Amino acid sequence: MSLNKSNLQAKLESGKFxxxxxxxxxxxxxxxxxxxxxxxxxxxxxxxxxxxxxxxVVRMCSLAACKILRDEGLDAVMQMVCxxxxxxAAQSDILGAAALGISxxxxxxxxxxxxxxxxxxxxxxxxxxIQLLKIARQMRDEAKFAGGKDVDGRPxxxxxxxxxxxxxxxxxxxxxxxxxVAAGAQFIQTQCVFNLxxxxxxxxxxxxxxxHEKTFILAGITPIKSLPMAEYMATKVxxxxxxxxxxxxxxxxxxxxxxQEGIKIAVxxxxxxxxxxxxxxxxxMAIEWEEVVPEIVQQANLQPxxx
Amino acid sequence: xxxxxxxxxxEIMSYLEGYERILLAGCHGCVTVCSAGGQKxxxxxxxxxxxxxxxxxxxxxxxxxxLERQCDxxxxxxxxxxxKENDVILxxxxxxxxxxxxxxxxxxxxxxxxxxxxIGAVQEKGLWTERCQACGDCKLSLxxxxxxxxxxxxxxxxxxxxxxxxxxxEIDPATPCGWQLIIDRLEATGCMDQxxxxxxxxxxxxxxxxxxxxxxxxxxx
Numbered sequence: 383m384s385l386n387k388s389n390l391q392a393k394l395e396s397g398k399f400x401x402x403x404x405x406x407x408x409x410x411x412x413x414x415x416x417x418x419x420x421x422x423x424x425x426x427x428x429x430x431x432x433x434x435x436x437x438x439v440v441r442m443c444s445l446a447a448c449k450i451l452r453d454e455g456l457d458a459v460m461q462m463v464c465x466x467x468x469x470x471a472a473q474s475d476i477l478g479a480a481a482l483g484i485s486x487x488x489x490x491x492x493x494x495x496x497x498x499x500x501x502x503x504x505x506x507x508x509x510x511x512i513q514l515l516k517i518a519r520q521m522r523d524e525a526k527f528a529g530g531k532d533v534d535g536r537p538x539x540x541x542x543x544x545x546x547x548x549x550x551x552x553x554x555x556x557x558x559x560x561x562x563v564a565a566g567a568q569f570i571q572t573q574c575v576f577n578l579x580x581x582x583x584x585x586x587x588x589x590x591x592x593x594h595e596k597t598f599i600l601a602g603i604t605p606i607k608s609l610p611m612a613e614y615m616a617t618k619v620x621x622x623x624x625x626x627x628x629x630x631x632x633x634x635x636x637x638x639x640x641x642q643e644g645i646k647i648a649v650x651x652x653x654x655x656x657x658x659x660x661x662x663x664x665x666x667m668a669i670e671w672e673e674v675v676p677e678i679v680q681q682a683n684l685q686p687x688x689x
Numbered sequence: 690x691x692x693x694x695x696x697x698x699x700e701i702m703s704y705l706e707g708y709e710r711i712l713l714a715g716c717h718g719c720v721t722v723c724s725a726g727g728q729k730x731x732x733x734x735x736x737x738x739x740x741x742x743x744x745x746x747x748x749x750x751x752x753x754x755x756l757e758r759q760c761d762x763x764x765x766x767x768x769x770x771x772x773k774e775n776d777v778i779l780x781x782x783x784x785x786x787x788x789x790x791x792x793x794x795x796x797x798x799x800x801x802x803x804x805x806x807x808i809g810a811v812q813e814k815g816l817w818t819e820r821c822q823a824c825g826d827c828k829l830s831l832x833x834x835x836x837x838x839x840x841x842x843x844x845x846x847x848x849x850x851x852x853x854x855x856x857x858x859e860i861d862p863a864t865p866c867g868w869q870l871i872i873d874r875l876e877a878t879g880c881m882d883q884x885x886x887x888x889x890x891x892x893x894x895x896x897x898x899x900x901x902x903x904x905x906x907x908x909x910x
Binding site: 464465469491492493494496497505507508509510511512513516517528544546549550551553554557558560561564565573620621 | 842843844845846847848849850851852853854855856859860866869872884885887888889890891893
């Protein structure tokens with residue numbers, strides 16, 4: 383439906399395997415931080431996600447950080463959470479982003495504010511991620527706001543959502559993905575995959591319902607930086623599934639070489655993910671370790687065409 | 690019922706600073722049922738205030754009264770009569786009761802002795818849990834009788850989020866995931882097909898967002 387397709391949309395629709403990465407905005411007003419991340423990622427990813435106050439910690443807004451990436455020649459995916467904005471602000475930000483040429487929109491519920499640096503904050507959740515997807519699609523396809531009035535100049539949007547095959551209860555994760563696809567999700571970025579068996583089971587459910595033909599699924603990858611990081615993800619982060627065998631593997635490597643082992647695991651996982659029918663790309667979430675992305679992309683023989 | 694709990698005694702004592710004749714008012718309604726502001730709690734709090742004042746060598750004269758309901762003018766007559774002989778009113782009712790008393794107390798100050806927390810139910814003896822946020826547009830028919838607005842920490846109408854772990858919410862390992870409860874109920878009642886129905890954005894104008902609400906029954910006027 384979009385007239386101007388984003389680099390990411392064009393790449394996925396061409397049938398090629400896509401690569402996206404994630405860049406967290408700074409905790410301050412320094413644009414050079416985003417520019418430096420853009421320089422690292424340019425040429426090795428098809429698009430770069432910008433997180434929206436992830437883990438409820440205040441950072442530069444996703445919209446501004448996306449604009450900086452675009453100015454550096456990167457296609458940006460604006461993440462938008464429902465925690466901090468009502469339907470008025472959400473639609474306004476979508477129009478603003480589209481006006482600046484940012485058309486990839488990842489619709490998320492958002493982490494609860496209790497995890498961040500302002501746990502006393504009031505959360506909004508006027509909408510949830512599925513309702514946000516539907517509203518964004520309606521703005522694009524019907525030129526109508528949620529309230530029913532006309533949009534004067536519909537936004538070009540390539541709409542995405544998250545899926546977490548490792549969240550509970552497992553039995554609703556495929557139906558939940560189906561809801562997101564029905565609401566307008568054209569691409570999906572998944573939670574990081576450490577438990578391949580479970581991901582394979584999830585993807586079978588996805589294929590059984592033909593969802594892989596209705597949306598582009600990008601499997602999440604997070605390179606493990608150290609044993610404490612892996613242990614933290616395994617025990618402290620809900621919705622993360624780090625198998626004991628993986629922890630043992632990291633444990634078996636001397637501390638100095640754990641980073642390299644993390645990269646090796648990431649590359650091995652990517653090779654396996656590429657073999658799964660319905661996986662159309664990889665989404666690399668190297669948390670505050672963006673500089674590792676080019677190495678992973680190169681080692682995994684992912685050679686995307688860039689913007 | 691409306692569930693509340695008593696404020697810290699230091700906070701209550703700070704309100705009462707400089708007042709000698711204190712009218713301490715409990716309520717036989719919800720706050721009695723949740724053991725926060727009934728006759729028993731009035732007696733206990735009166736004792737604590739007297740003790741606190743004795744320690745500071747300050748005088749106090751407490752008049753105790755527990756009303757049928759503080760949220761109904763019909764039951765305020767005795768309290769308002771006694772108010773004239775006092776310097777301050779300390780109410781152990783919920784926020785509605787405190788406010789109605791304040792509206793009627795003319796020049797007398799009214800302070801709350803409890804924090805009003807939520808509309809809840811008795812989970813087990815001594816444990817109350819929140820069940821309703823009074824959103825004004827009940828969706829329980831669609832969600833297996835479990836409220837997503839109240840029981841989900843993000844009030845997601847199309848949940849669960851990725852933070853559901855072993856049936857519990859990521860914000861607190863002792864809080865059940867509201868959407869796990871909904872899914873379990875939909876399954877138990879043979880209604881899992883309802884899960885894939887997308888719930889549209891709520892009309893929050895029927896909730897507090899639309900301004901203070903009222904309920905008018907012409908036939909009862």
